[in-house]
Amino acid sequence: MDEIELLCATWADRLLDRSEDLLRLLTSVATRDSAVAELDSAVDTLRGGRQELERFAGHAGGRVCTFLPSNNVLYSYVLFGLMPGLWSDEVLVRPSARTRDVVLRLHELLKDVPHNPVSMVDVSQREFVALCRQAQMVVFTGRYENLQDIRNAIPADIPVLGLGSGPNPVVAGPYADVSEVVRATTESRLFNGGQDCLCPDLLIAHSSLYPQIREELAAVFSTIPRARREQPGLIAPPMFYPDAFDAAAAFVETHRDKVVSGGGIDAPNRWLEPTVVEFPGLSETHPPELFSPVLCLTSYTEPYQVRAWLESETETERGMYVSVYGEPGLPDPVLGTSVNCGPRTSFDVENGNQPFGGYGRRASARWQHGEVVARPLLLSREAGRHPAPEVSHTSVAAR
Secondary structure, three states: OOHHHHHHHHHHHHHHHOHHHHHHHHOOOOOHHHHHHHHHHHHHHHHOHHHHHOOOOOOOOOEEEEEOOOOOHHHHHHHHHHHHHHOOOEEEEEOOHHHHHHHHHHHHHHOOOOOOOEEEOOOOHHHHHHHHOOOOEEEEEOOHHHHHHHHHOOOOOOOEEEEOOOOOOEEEOOOOOHHHHHHHHHHHHOHHHHOOOOOOOEEEEEOOOHHHHHHHHHHHHOOOOEOOOOOOOOOEOOOOOHHHHHHHHHHHHHOHHHEEEOOOEEOOOOEEOOEEEEOOOOOOOOOOOOOOOEEEEEEEOOHHHHHHHHOOHHHHHOOOEEEEEOOOOOOOOEEOOEEEEEOOOHHHHOOOOOOEOOOOOOOEEEEEOOEEEEOOEOHHHHHOOOOOOOOOOEEEEOO
8 A cells, every 4th residue: 555545545534433523513514314425425535546646647736726615515625625635735725605614613623634735724715816826726616707706816827627516407218217217306306405516406307207207206305304404314404505595495486386396485494395396398497506405397308309408508508417317319428518427316426536527617617728628627637737638518718
């Protein structure tokens, strides 16, 4: 076992040794099940660190500056803090204001692990941007508009990796197993109460199966119990993020006449009942990232309609993942700018040692020298002197 492999194994063991403290902390912002999944993913990523580093040549060095996301705080700490420390000289991490206290407590739990490379920098965005001007790489997770402000404030030769989100639609074709589609969609939509960028916002069902899927989905959503975050199992917890709750509640109220299941709103306790909202046609259905237990539902009759939707301007901008069940007319590995997961959810394919995201510039893209290359991102690959070549589905002048 070499030095890097030993260090990664030591980090992974420390997470497991402190698992109960970590889970207790994480359930202040996430459900018990999602916290356990997050810990498992963090440990798996660390154990795969040696193999990941073998994929790029040379020692990248320099400073990495990361704007940490507000969710998946432990997993993000590993992906954007510990892992870059294996190939960089310095890792500066700025917590999101929405989960600042939790991230600072997390760092207190982990800062004494051997050779922890993370320096937690609790300063204003303006002050952190000043530090980014001396970075070898900047990692930003968050709103696309904020990404543009930040990349315009630092030298154009510094690569900025933007990791955003997408609708991650599920397609249920004419040969899909309805029970499997309903199960997988429910579990992925309601993962952490719907508060994850990998959750699907839309289910697109073939017209031949639509009535059955609509009925079964509505029935299953109605059985999800309201519970505190600490309770194991698939639950409907109170939402943690006030802005996400307000946006989702407003969405439900705006489309109240289209609600086929759920729709209950308890504003004082920031709780939203798992909700299915039905839309009459696919072509004009472009739901926002709902970040909540709200799923949109619509239908199609021919696969070209789904393909055209994924290739529309709105969806190519934010293409991330698409799950395809029982639709032989959509076999391509990339549809529009969305990576085709096949009959699996985006959670099933996500891997901390593999590139993340799709080919939509709002989902995952590298910005440098006034241009953007949209593609799935892996920090170690992007930091290598000669990143592994990959065909980009979006490579245009940045604007």
